[in-house]
Amino acid sequence: MRRRRLLWQLYVFYLFTIIVAFLAIVGLTPRFFRALYVDATSRDLEARARLIKEQLVGLSDPARIDALCKKLGRESSTRITVVDFAGNVLGDSDEDPLRMENHGDRPEIARALRGQAGSSMRYSQTRQMQLMYTAVPLEVDGEIVGAVRTSVPPGFVASALRSIYVRITVLMLVVVGLFAAVSLVVSRRVSRLLGELGRGARSFGRAELGRRLPISEIAEIAALAESLNEMAARLDERLRTTTRERNEREAILSSMQEGVLAVDSSGCVVEMNVACGRLLGVDPDSADGRAIEEVLRNVELQAFVGRALTSAEPTEGDIFVAGAPDRFLQAHGAALRDADGRRAGAVIVLNDVTRLRRLERVRRDFVANVSHELKTPITSIRGAAETIGSGALERPRDAERFLEMIARQADRLNAIIEDLLMISRLEQEEERRExxxxxxxxxxxxxxxxxxxxxxxxxxxxxxxxxxxxxxxxxxxxxxxxxxxxxxxxxxxxxxxxxxxxxxxxxxxxxxxxxxxxxxxxxxxxxxxxxxxxxxxxxxxxxxxxxxxxxxxxxxxxxxxxxxxxxxxxxxxxxxxxxxxxxxxxx
Structure with missing residues (x-):
C-alpha cells in the first residue's frame, strides 16, 4: 500500500473543508440575500406607496391624480398607479389611464382593496416585462375608496443582488485563499515536527540513543518528543548496562580456563567460550545457533548434554575427546533457567583433567616401577641371605659369592634411592626457585x-x-x-x-x-x-x-x-x- 505524507493528508482535508464551506456559502447566500433584498424592496415600495397616499388626500380629479403620479414616478424612478374601489385606473406614471384595463383583479390591488397591503411579482401585460408590485389601501374618512400601487422592475433587484454576489464571492475567494495558505503553513509545520519525531524515532531504532529531539511549542507534540527523549535515555542506559554486563560476561568466559557450553531447550548452542572451543576443537563463532549434533561428533558429550537437559539435578561425568592430543574432560551440567524460572536449556562446564590423568598415570607407573626396581635387589638380597643362613657359611667360596651379591644389590638400592632423592630435590628447587x-x-x-x-x-x-x-x-x-x-x-x-x-x-x-x-x-x-x-x-x-x-x-x-x-x-x-x-x- 502506497503511503502518503501527512502534509498532504492534512492539507487536502483542510482544503476540502474550505471548498465545501465556500460552496455551501455561495449556494445559500443568493437565496438568503434575494429573500432579504426582495423583502426590503417590498417594504420600501410599501413606504413609498403610503407616502404617495398621503399626497393624494383631497384630490379627486383623475387628471390631477395622473399628473401627480407621473411627476412622483419620474422623481423616484418608480411606477405609480392609482385605482378606485372599482379597479379603474385613475392615474399611472408610465401609461395613459384611459387606455389601461381594469386592475381590480390584480392580486396586490385586490388585497389592498380589502384593507391590507399586498405584494406580488409577476409579468405586466401593460409594460410587457416582469415587475415587482406593492399596493396599499387608499382611505377617505376611514372608508376604502381605492388603492395606491408602486412597482419597480426585478432587474433592479437582480442588479443589486449581482453586485452583492460579486462582493461576497470575491471576499470568500480571498478568505479561502488566506485560509488555504494558513492551512498549508500549519500542515507543513505539523508535518515537519512529526517528520523530525519520525527521524528521531528511526535514529533511536538504529541505536543512536545520544540524539535528543527538539521540544516544540505545540503541547501534544512537545509531550510526545519529551516521552521519546525519556525513552531514548532509558534505552541508552539499559543498553549501556547490557553491553557492560555482556562485555564483563565475555571477559570472564574468555579468561576462564574451563570450557563453558550453553544450549537451549532444543539442544542448539547458545554460548561457547574460547576455552570450550579449544578443548573440543570447534570454532565458537561458527557454533552459535547450531544443533549440538552438528557441532560435535563426540557421542559421550552429546549424551551428557541430553542428560543435562532432562535431569532435574546437576549432572557430572567424564568425557574422552580423541584428537591430537587426546583429552580427558570432567563435565558438570546444570539447568539453565529464564527470568520466569522456567527451564530454558542447560549449561555445561568442562574441566581439562588430561594433565591430572597423566600425572595419576605417572604416579601409578612410578609406584609400580619403584616397587619393581626395589623389589628386585631386595629379593636378591633376601635370597642370598637365606642361602647363607642355610649353610653357605660352611662353604667359604659360596659365602663370598653371596656376600658380593648382597653388596652389589645394596649398592643398586643405594643408587636408586640417591637418584630418587636427587630428583625430589631438583623438583623442590624448581618449584621454590631456590x-x-x-x-x-x-x-x-x-x-x-x-x-x-x-x-x-x-x-x-x-x-x-x-x-x-x-x-x-x-x-x-x-x-x-x-x-x-x-x-x-x-x-x-x-x-x-x-x-x-x-x-x-x-x-x-x-x-x-x-x-x-x-x-x-x-x-x-x-x-x-x-x-x-x-x-x-x-x-x-x-x-x-x-x-x-x-x-x-x-x-x-x-x-x-x-x-x-x-x-x-x-x-x-x-x-x-x-x-x-x-x-x-x-x-
Whole structure:
C-alpha cells in the first residue's frame, strides 16, 4: 500500500473543508440575500406607496391624480398607479389611464382593496416585462375608496443582488485563499515536527540513543518528543548496562580456563567460550545457533548434554575427546533457567583433567616401577641371605659369592634411592626457585664429566671425541650440570658397541649454548621418544637391567635442564645411534 505524507493528508482535508464551506456559502447566500433584498424592496415600495397616499388626500380629479403620479414616478424612478374601489385606473406614471384595463383583479390591488397591503411579482401585460408590485389601501374618512400601487422592475433587484454576489464571492475567494495558505503553513509545520519525531524515532531504532529531539511549542507534540527523549535515555542506559554486563560476561568466559557450553531447550548452542572451543576443537563463532549434533561428533558429550537437559539435578561425568592430543574432560551440567524460572536449556562446564590423568598415570607407573626396581635387589638380597643362613657359611667360596651379591644389590638400592632423592630435590628447587645459578664457563664442566666416564669408556674401548667453541659461558650450577652430562655420556657408553665413538660438543647457536652427546649405538624407536625422559621408562627392559642403571638418569637430566631454564631434546632412529642435546640460555 502506497503511503502518503501527512502534509498532504492534512492539507487536502483542510482544503476540502474550505471548498465545501465556500460552496455551501455561495449556494445559500443568493437565496438568503434575494429573500432579504426582495423583502426590503417590498417594504420600501410599501413606504413609498403610503407616502404617495398621503399626497393624494383631497384630490379627486383623475387628471390631477395622473399628473401627480407621473411627476412622483419620474422623481423616484418608480411606477405609480392609482385605482378606485372599482379597479379603474385613475392615474399611472408610465401609461395613459384611459387606455389601461381594469386592475381590480390584480392580486396586490385586490388585497389592498380589502384593507391590507399586498405584494406580488409577476409579468405586466401593460409594460410587457416582469415587475415587482406593492399596493396599499387608499382611505377617505376611514372608508376604502381605492388603492395606491408602486412597482419597480426585478432587474433592479437582480442588479443589486449581482453586485452583492460579486462582493461576497470575491471576499470568500480571498478568505479561502488566506485560509488555504494558513492551512498549508500549519500542515507543513505539523508535518515537519512529526517528520523530525519520525527521524528521531528511526535514529533511536538504529541505536543512536545520544540524539535528543527538539521540544516544540505545540503541547501534544512537545509531550510526545519529551516521552521519546525519556525513552531514548532509558534505552541508552539499559543498553549501556547490557553491553557492560555482556562485555564483563565475555571477559570472564574468555579468561576462564574451563570450557563453558550453553544450549537451549532444543539442544542448539547458545554460548561457547574460547576455552570450550579449544578443548573440543570447534570454532565458537561458527557454533552459535547450531544443533549440538552438528557441532560435535563426540557421542559421550552429546549424551551428557541430553542428560543435562532432562535431569532435574546437576549432572557430572567424564568425557574422552580423541584428537591430537587426546583429552580427558570432567563435565558438570546444570539447568539453565529464564527470568520466569522456567527451564530454558542447560549449561555445561568442562574441566581439562588430561594433565591430572597423566600425572595419576605417572604416579601409578612410578609406584609400580619403584616397587619393581626395589623389589628386585631386595629379593636378591633376601635370597642370598637365606642361602647363607642355610649353610653357605660352611662353604667359604659360596659365602663370598653371596656376600658380593648382597653388596652389589645394596649398592643398586643405594643408587636408586640417591637418584630418587636427587630428583625430589631438583623438583623442590624448581618449584621454590631456590637454586642459585652463577655465571661460569661450559668447557671445564663438560671436560670434568668426560674424565668421570673415561674409565668406563676405556673398558669398552670406546673413544670420546670433543668439539668446543671457545668462550662459552652460561648461568649454571656446576655440580648439577656436570651430573647431567655424566648421565648422558654414561648412557651413550652403555648403549654403544665396543670400539665405538662418542662425540661430545659445546657450541653457541643464536642465543643458546648447545651441548650435544652423540653415540653410534642401537638407537631409539620413534614411538619411545615422547616418554624417554620419564622416570623408570626403559626402551628395552631386559637390556637395560643387564647394562645396569636405575632407569632415572634421563629423568635427572630433564630436571637439571629445567632448573637451569634450559630444554633437552633427542634425535634418534633405530640402528643409527642417538643425539641428546641440552639447550642452555647464553649468559
Amino acid at each position: 637454586l642459585e645459578l652463577e655465571k661460569g664457563s661450559i668447557e671445564p664442566v663438560v671436560r670434568a664429566a668426560i674424565r668421570t666416564c673415561e674409565s668406563e669408556a676405556a673398558a669398552k674401548d670406546i673413544s670420546i671425541e670433543t668439539t668446543f667453541e671457545g668462550g662459552l659461558t652460561a648461568r649454571i650450577d656446576v655440580a648439577l650440570l656436570e651430573s647431567a652430562v655424566v648421565n648422558l655420556i654414561d648412557n651413550a657408553i652403555k648403549f654403544s658397541e665396543e670400539g665405538g665413538t662418542i662425540l661430545v660438543s659445546a657450541t653457541k647457536e643464536a642465543d643458546e649454548i648447545v651441548i650435544r652427546v652423540r653415540d653410534e649405538g642401537c638407537g631409539i624407536g620413534a614411538q619411545h621418544l615422547p616418554r624417554i625422559f620419564e622416570r623408570f621408562y626403559r626402551v628395552d627392559n631386559a637390556r637395560s637391567r643387564k647394562l645396569g642403571g636405575t632407569g632415572l638418569g634421563l629423568a635427572i637430566v630433564k630436571h637439571v635442564a629445567q632448573v637451569h631454564g634450559a630444554t633437552i631434546s633427542v634425535q634418534s632412529s633405530p640402528g643409527k645411534g642417538s643425539t641428546f642435546v641440552i639447550h642452555l640460555p647464553a649468559a
